[in-house]
Amino acid sequence: MPPSSDYTAFRAILRQSEHIVAIAGAGLSAASGIPTFRGSGGLWRSHDAASLATPRAFTENPSRVWQFYHMRREKARKVEPNAAHTALAVLAVPEHLRTIAPDAKFTLITQNVDGLSRAALSRTPGADERTAPIFEMHGRLFQTICTSCGDSRMNTNSPICPALAGTEAIVERHETEPDIPLDELPLCTRCSGLLRPGVVWFGETPHYLREIQEIVEKADLGLIVGTSSTVYPAAGYAADIREHGGKTAVFNLQDSEGDQDADFLFLGPCEETLPRALFAYGEQANP
Structure with a gap:
């Protein structure tokens, strides 16, 4: 039936x-x-957005992954x-x-x-x-987790670090994404370790x-x-x-x-x- x-x-x-x-x-x-990032329209700067939501992607290119999540954070901040x-x-x-x-x-x-x-x-x-x-x-988009000490906390700062400011607009200008050094990406306030977004990635x-x-x-x-x-x-x-x-x-x-x-x-x-x-x-x- x-x-x-x-x-x-x-x-x-x-x-x-x-x-x-x-x-x-x-x-x-x-x-x-809020875009679904799956199916049609699921590309971000010519990258399959789903492929960026993995531990491997973060290990290989934390600058790119953090720019992707910075863009998502900024978009989420503007909606109701x-x-x-x-x-x-x-x-x-x-x-x-x-x-x-x-x-x-x-x-x-x-x-x-x-x-x-x-x-x-x-x-x-x-x-x-x-x-x-x-x-x-x-998980939560506005949560962070330290990859060194494991400290987890909410962070709604916009941007979450100065180096990410304005990177969400780069794709609209069809420019090459910046390669942000590790020490300029979001860092733990307790141990200065690299932070990651507090979301569950594919494979986790x-x-x-x-x-x-x-x-x-x-x-x-x-x-x-x-x-x-x-x-x-x-x-x-x-x-x-x-x-x-x-x-x-x-x-x-x-x-x-x-x-x-x-x-x-x-x-x-x-x-x-x-x-x-x-x-x-x-x-x-x-x-």
């Missing part, structure tokens, strides 16, 4: 749910202006959470969650590193991460896997938002939910592999479909 696109039927399932988990991917932030981020943040308001799913707990698992989900949560009155936690399984283990698996095993409703379900382990969570009898609802711009296995499929911009599904035609209740 193909998945349903009936919003009323979805809300009936939503109301009966007790453990709701949202699994979010790059499509959640697309309407905010969209209606889909806000819709999920509203589920973190206990009083409001009770009005649509009286007995439910809610958890957000995001593959995004842009911090927009956390920003939406901080702007939503009554939202409480203690009762509706966010698991940023691929995502964060919170044990905690996430425990949550997924309890989930009776999974909201799969803006992800093509191709990057594991997150891609397997929807199947895990279905295997133990839970329902899944996919919110994607277009159909992707595995979506036909879902119970519900809502195609279109998730900033439109998700609020409509959760709050009836996009009319959000005020938390």
Whole structure:
């Protein structure tokens, strides 16, 4: 049986749910202006952007990788959470969650590193991460990790170091990227070691896997938002939910592999479909 696109039927399932988990991917932030760096448009200065998100790329050319992440940091600084981020943040308001799913707990698992989900949560009155936690399984764009001493901390400076200032505009002028010396790249304030972006690169283990698996095993409703379900382990969570009898609802711009296995499929911009599904035609209740 193909998945349903009936919003009323979805809300009936939503109301009966007790453990709701949202699994979010790059499509959640697309309407905010965050590029996915995958598929068409996934090039950066003639480089496959995905190939820069690896430990090997950083070892071989930390200057190039830091310029790539500086550009991403600057872009993320200029955008705002969209209606889909806000819709999920509203589920973190206990009083409001009770009005649509009286007995439910809610958890957000995001593959995004842009911090927009956390920003939406901080702007939503009554939202409480203690009762509706966010698991940023691929790390944070504005976090740094020292490659020498391991010190990890948030850093929202713009730029993060003087040598990176303005490098985000070089590609627009079609100029060759500068080769920034190691001692001018972001350095640890504790030991002067080279810092790396606090994100999970390809080939590295995502964060919170044990905690996430425990949550997924309890989930009776999974909201799969803006992800093509191709990057594991997150891609397997929807199947895990279905295997133990839970329902899944996919919110994607277009159909992707595995979506036909879902119970519900809502195609279109998730900033439109998700609020409509959760709050009836996009009319959000005020938390």
